[in-house]
Amino acid sequence: MPQKPPLAEPVPLAKSERQSSGELYETFLNWSGRQDHQSHRRLHKWHHYFDVYERHLARFRGTECRLLEFGVMDGGSLMMWSEYLGPQARIVGVDIDHRTKQFDKLLPNITVVVGDQSSQRVLDGLIADHGPFDIVIDDGGHTARQQISTFNGIYASVTERGVFICEDTHTSYWPEYQDAGPGTxxxxxxxxxxxxxxxxxxxxxxxxxxxTPMAARPGDLLTTRFAATTFSVQFYDSMIVFEKRPRAEPFTEFR
Ligand SMILES: C[S@@+](CC[C@H](N)C(=O)[O-])C[C@H]1O[C@@H](n2cnc3c(N)ncnc32)[C@H](O)[C@@H]1O
Structure with missing residues (x-):
């Protein structure tokens, strides 16, 4: 019998710079060399994120979806989302840095709002003025308080089959980002x-x-709003993706 290798055994990671595939990744790889932008806008993403984006965002391409990204920086990612999803998509970026307002209308479908992602007043304003959103990406300040309050404050308003992506969750392991108390x-x-x-x-x-068949079940089975509206929670290296979809009471039978 071959021995099962212990899963916790230390093994080296591959030294590969290409870490995703697909059209969006190619766009990212070629971004710096492009001459077609009026003024070049840098973007900053980890290479392994692009397979995750393709997996969860491809179905929104060519649709009239609304994307909200926390963290604008130089505006590059907003342009990338617009190109990937198409000109009919509405792209809203939020940043605490007022200088990012210059990227408002960088493309006709891009809006930039200056605000703090951990403020419920800011989140409510975004939902009222630009929502509801099909895609929310948190690439903002990455502290525990920011990530948790942004998720808690906006998730219920994400559309029925939308997605919420929290990026850079490796900061959960970095003490300087743990501003929500021990273990939070x-x-x-x-x-x-x-x-x-x-x-x-x-x-x-x-x-x-x-x-029991649904019609014969007494009363209602209660759960939380989160559980009733969430199809999956997927953990990737440094990203968490929440996929929404209305759930029914569980049903099992032999067929
Ligand atoms: C990693 S950069 C964003 C990169 C950009 N999404 C990209 O892919 O090119 C993070 C941005 O989050 C912004 N930020 C930091 N704290 C924030 C907060 N509390 N609310 C909103 N934005 C914040 C910073 O000003 C910075 O521009």
Whole structure:
């Protein structure tokens, strides 16, 4: 019998600079050499994020979707999203730095709002003035407080089949970003959200309900709004993707 290698055994990572594939990644790789921008706008992303973007955002291409990104910096990523999703998409960027206002209308479908992502007043204003959003990307300040309050403050308003992406969650392991108290990080917060998705299975006695046809079930089965509207929570290296989709009561049967 071949021995099973222990999963915790230290092994080296590949030294590969190409870490994704697809059209969006090619756009990123060629960004610096492009002459077609009136003024070049830098963008800053980790190479391994692009496979994740393709997996979760490709279905929005060519649709009249609305994307909200926290963290504008030089405006490059807003341009990239516009090119990828198409001119009919509405792209809204938010940054605490008032200098980013210069990137408002960088392209006709790009809007920049100056504000603090951890302010509920700012989030409510964004939803009222530019939402509801199909795609929310948090690439802002990356502290625990910012990541958690932005997620908590906007997730319920994301459209029924929308996605929320929190980037750079490696900061959950960096002490200087842990400003929400000991042990409170975005990664830990998302783990608790996974627990919420499964609370309907506790206590185990409810399993009988899940075998019963819907019409014969008494009363309502309650769960949290998060659990009732979330299809998946996916952890990637330094990213968490929440995919929304309305859930029904669980149903299991032999066929
Ligand atoms: C990593 S950069 C954004 C990069 C950009 N999305 C890109 O891909 O090119 C982070 C930005 O977040 C902004 N930021 C920091 N704290 C913020 C806050 N509390 N609210 C909104 N934006 C914030 C910074 O000013 C900075 O421009």
């Amino acid at each position: 990080t975005m990664i830990e917060h998302a783990k608790k959200m996974i627990d919420q998705m499964h609370t309907v299975y506790c206590p185990e006695a409810q399993v009988a309900r899940f075998r």
